[in-house]
Amino acid sequence: RDPLWSRGLGDVYKRQVKSNPYNTDLDRNPANFQPLTPLTFLERAASVFPDQTAIIHGDLRRSYAEFYARSRQLASALTLHGISRGDTVSALLANTPAMLECHYGVPMCGGVLHSINTRLDAAVIAFQLDHAETKIAIVDREFMPLMQEAIALSDTKPLLIQYDDPTFRDQTSAVDALDYEGFLKQGDAQFDWLMPADEWDAISINYTSGTTGDPKGVVSHHRGAYLLAQGNALTTSMGKHAVYLWTLPMFHCNGWCFPWTLSAIAGTHVCLRYVRADAIWNALSDYDVTHLCGAPIVMSLMITATDDIKRPLNHTVQFFTAAAPPPQKLLADMKSAGFDVTHLYGLTETYGPSVVNDWHQSWSDLPEAKQAELKSRQGVRYLPLEGLDVLDPDTMAPVPRDGKTMGEVMFRGNVVMKGYFKSAKATQAAFAGGWFHSGDLGVMHPDGYVQLKDLSLIHISEPTRP
DSSP: OOOGGGGTOHHHHHHHHHHOGGGTTOOOOTTTOOOOOTHHHHHHHHHHOTTSEEEEETTEEEEHHHHHHHHHHHHHHHHHTTOOTTOEEEEEOOSSHHHHHHHHHHHHTTOEEEEOOTTSOHHHHHHHHHHHTEEEEEEEGGGHHHHHHHHHHOSOOOEEEEEOOTTOOOOOOOOSSEEHHHHHHTSOTTOOOOOOSSTTSEEEEEEOOOTTSSOOEEEEEHHHHHHHHHHHHHHTTOOTTOEEEOOSOTTSHHHHTHHHHHHHTTOEEEOOSSOOHHHHHHHHHHTTOOEEEEOHHHHHHHHTSOTTTOOOOSSOEEEEEOSSOOOHHHHHHHHHHTEEEEEEEEEGGGTEEEEEOOOOGGGGGSOHHHHHHHHTSOBEEOTTOOEEEEEOTTTOOBOOSSSOOOEEEEEESTTSOSEETTOHHHHHHHTGGGSEEEEEEEEEOTTSOEEESOGGGOOTTSOOOO
16 A cells, blocks of 8 residues: 555665566567557547447537547647647637547647636636647637637737537637638548657646636646546446536546546547536437536536426436535435436546545435435545545544544545646645645545545535645
C-alpha cells in the first residue's frame, strides 16, 4: 500500500528493479508495450462495430465508422493548421457531436483538449485562453459572441472555427471564422493519427473555478483517461451497446471521461443540447436510454415534470449523481419512476468521479430512512484508484474509523492529475506527503466508506476551486 517511491526511496526502487533477474534481457518493445490511451477505444469500435450507431443528435445518426473517420479528419485538419504535440485546442461547445469529435480528434494529432465551461464570463475565459496558450478554438455559433468578447480581453488570438449545430435554430450572422464542416473537409479521413509518445502525455487541461484566485489548469494524461474511462464502465455496469444520455455537460472534467467510455463498450451517445424535462423524457423513451448522469437538480427537473411530459419506461435506468446527497423523498420518487440512483464523488483533479457509493444487496432490506442515510455517503474508491483515505493533514495519519472524527479526504493513484499547469508550487502542495489533498473534510466509517462533512466543498458537479 506504500510503494517505495512514495517514501522518497526512488533510487532503492530502481536498484531493486535492475537487480531483478526477471528484468534481464526482457525489455519493453513495440510487440509487448504500447502507451495506454482511450483513443484506441474508438479505433476498435469502428473496426469491430462499424455500423453500430455511435451518435444520435436530433435527426442526425452517425455510425462508429463515421465517428472514427470524422475524428481522424479533424486531427488531420488540425495538423494542417499547425497543431502538433503539446499544442492546446480549446472547445466552447454544447453537448453536440462536435464535442465528442474533439475528444478524439484533438489528441489524435498530439494536441491537448481544453473544454471550456459555457457558463463562464468572458474575463475568465480570456484568462484560460492565455494561460493554456490556445492555438485554435472550436466554438458553437451560440457562444461565438462570448468567445469574441473573451478574445478581445486576451493576449491570445486563436484561429476560430465555428460549429453550427443543426438543432440550434438561431440564425445569428456568422463571424469571421472557418466553418467546422468545411474545416473537416480539409482533413484526411484515413489520417495516420498519432499515438501518445508516452502515456503520461497530456490529453486534456480543465480549469478549476477560481473562486479564491486565478483558476488552476488541471492536466490529465492518456493513461489516467484510459483507466478512468474503463472504470466508469465497470462501476456503472455498462453493458455492450449501452445507451447514454448526455445530461451531464461534457465540459465538466471531460464529461467524467464518458466520451471515451462509450467507445470502449461500443455504446450510443444521445446528445442533448439543452437539459429540459421534455427532451429528457422523450430521449429516455425513444432511444431506450440505459444510463445518464447529473446533479440532483436534474432529477428534480425530471420528477416534477407534468404527467403529459413524462413517458413510461420499459426498463430500469441507471442514474449517477454527485454533489450533495439527494433528499430522501427525491430518491424515493426516482425509484418509483424507474430509476436506480447511485452516488458518486470526485474532483477535476481525479478525472471526475473516482469514488462510488457501492450498494450492498442486503441494504435494500433496511428501512427507507436507513437506506437514505447510507446513500448519503460518498463511498469507496473506483477500481482504477489505488488509494482513498481520510487523513489528518498535519500528521498524515489515518483518522479513526468511527464515522465521527474529521480529516481531509485524500487520493492516490493513476487517476490523479499530472499536476497544475505552470504552477509547480501549487502542484507540490497538492501532493504533499505522497497523497493528493482534496481540501474536502470528511469521516471514515467502520466499513471503509467515506462521507463528506463540509458539503459546500463537494466538487464533482462543477470544476473545482483552486
